[in-house]
Amino acid sequence: MCTNLPAPPAHQSRPVSGVPAATLGGRRAHRNGAAPGTRRQGLPRPLPAGQDGRRAAASRPTDQHAAGAAALAREVARWITTAPSRRGLHAAEGLRRLLEHCPELDRTHDLVRQFAAMLDARDAAPLPDWLEQLTTARLPALAGLAKAIRENQPAVVQGITTPFSSGVNEGRITDLKLQKRIMAGRAGVPLLRHRVILMALLRRRYP
Structure with a gap:
């Protein structure tokens, strides 16, 4: 069926030599008190130069496929x-x-x-x-x-x-949401109000 598209294959990362896979995914590290001669768990070894880039590049096809x-x-x-x-x-x-x-x-x-x-x-x-x-x-x-x-x-x-429609109201709501997202964290309500009024005026002149 064309409605059931196959899911993109999941990306499997290669384990770093000498480090168990569970250790790479762990976020908790043993604090002071670890036995002498043992490595602190939860801290992976530094990846070889360029390996981070290869992993990022390997994950891009999946993102591009979804987009x-x-x-x-x-x-x-x-x-x-x-x-x-x-x-x-x-x-x-x-x-x-x-x-x-x-x-x-x-x-x-x-x-x-x-x-x-x-x-x-x-x-x-x-x-x-x-x-x-x-x-x-x-x-x-x-x-x-x-x-x-x-x-x-x-x-x-x-x-x-009937010839009546809420399309005009929906359009104004869309305009307001667009301005709100553009200005999020950048300006206050007075500027937002000014921009909304200006956009409504432009809509009337150029429908």
Whole structure:
């Protein structure tokens, strides 16, 4: 199944010659009073020159694999949620090849486009049947989404059938969080307030 990606292999470090593996991972050291002629436990020998760099380099492929997989997942999600008429040639071809090799992703794409059609037409009549398709898709994530929508279905129906949206409020909240993270520990509330007001003004001029 394309939804079950293999986990990257765990990195196994080589033990330093003459030092047990348990000693290398220990953090507690025996204090004064150790028997003469014995080494203090918990303190590994200094690594040979360049070995730290080799270990760091050996661990990089795992990090790069995880980062690459996350970036690819975000890109594919953007392809799926973008209307077919607005997809570029690269996105359309890449998505087509993915859907051919992954039935689960193909099913998900079909359900996403059905919901987008409901939003475009502002017609919530197909919603119950769509929720049933989510439940029977045999994909746990989609079944959980169907359960969450059913718990608040009247609000979802209003969101589909009316022109009102909380998107503006969500955008302002995103702007506020972004400024807060940028300025964390660097400035006080007065400057934060000034920047938030300025950003709101720019949003009005350049929507």
